[in-house]
Every structure is written in structure tokens, then in C-alpha cells.
Amino acid sequence: MKFSVTVTLKKDVLDPQGKVVENTLDNLGFKNLKSIRQGKFFEIEINENDQEKAKNTVKEMCEKLLVNLIIEDYKINKL
Amino acid sequence: MKFSVTVTLKKDVLDPQGKVVENTLDNLGFKNLKSIRQGKFFEIEINENDQEKAKNTVKEMCEKLLVNLIIEDYKINKL
Numbered sequence A, B: 001m002k003f004s005v006t007v008t009l010k011k012d013v014l015d016p017q018g019k020v021v022e023n024t025l026d027n028l029g030f031k032n033l034k035s036i037r038q039g040k041f042f043e044i045e046i047n048e049n050d051q052e053k054a055k056n057t058v059k060e061m062c063e064k065l066l067v068n069l070i071i072e073d074y075k076i077n078k079l
Helices: A016-027 A051-066 B016-027 B051-066
Strands: A002-009 A033-046 A072-078 B002-009 B033-046 B072-078
Touching (some): A002 B033, A016 A033, A016 B051, A033 A051, A051 B016, B002 B051, B016 B033, B051 B072
Antiparallel strands (some): A002 A072
16 A cells, blocks of 8 residues: 655745755746745555555654654655 | 645666665564655745646746656646
């Protein structure tokens, strides 16, 4: 069973990497860019047929390792 | 207009960062993990009301800066 996880910085957390990309895109001539924020993306495959169980395992992986809950949010999607 | 962009390594490209995460999750006791691959995620906001035009702008940003087309694939979604 396959899931995707997107990890983004919380709204009020500064995103210096995104800022650099934003400035670079502006320098490249993209003048209608309003904002860009960068995050992480994971594609996770689990050996588990019960969707509820598999999703809970992914959730546990996020909270134990993949996501820093103090500054980041995450979203899990079934693929 | 807001879009999300996910950038992933092509299927045959090695993902050392994902491998480290995979090993760490295994060490943490997640024995039913089959595979994990890591990618990038962008949330892009564009000052443009025409959806077609906005999407083309995002596509151009991807191909000029955000994505290394030799080793990466990308997917654009409207948010």
C-alpha cells in the first residue's frame, strides 16, 4: 500500500530556502510570483493490506522521524 | 492562484537520502516498510487569474529552476 506524505513549514515559520528560490525566480523575470514555500515529499510503500493500519503506521513514522512537529505540518494521502 | 509542485527522483535514479531514512525507520522497528523515496515539495502562489496561463508559468518555473529534468520528474496540482 502506497502513501504520499507532504511536509510543510508552519505558516509563521520563516522559510529561508523558499526565499532564495523566490528571489532567484524574480531575477529570472517571473514578475507575477506572489510567494513560494518549500517543503519535503515522501513516497512510502508499506507491506500491509489493512488501509487503516497502514495509514496509522505512516502517521507514526511521521511523528517519530519524518516531521518536526514544532515547526512543521504534514499531510498523508493514499496513492 | 495557488499550485503545489512535487518533484521526485526518476525511478532508476538512486536516492541515498531516502535510503538513510529507510534504514533509520527499520532501526526504529518499522518492519513492514517496503520502500521510501524522498522528494521536494513547493507551494507556489501566482498573481494571475487565468488558470491556463498560471499553470504554464509554474511549468516554466519548474523547467528553468526547480526541477533537474535529467534525474527528476515533477507534477503540478491546482490547490
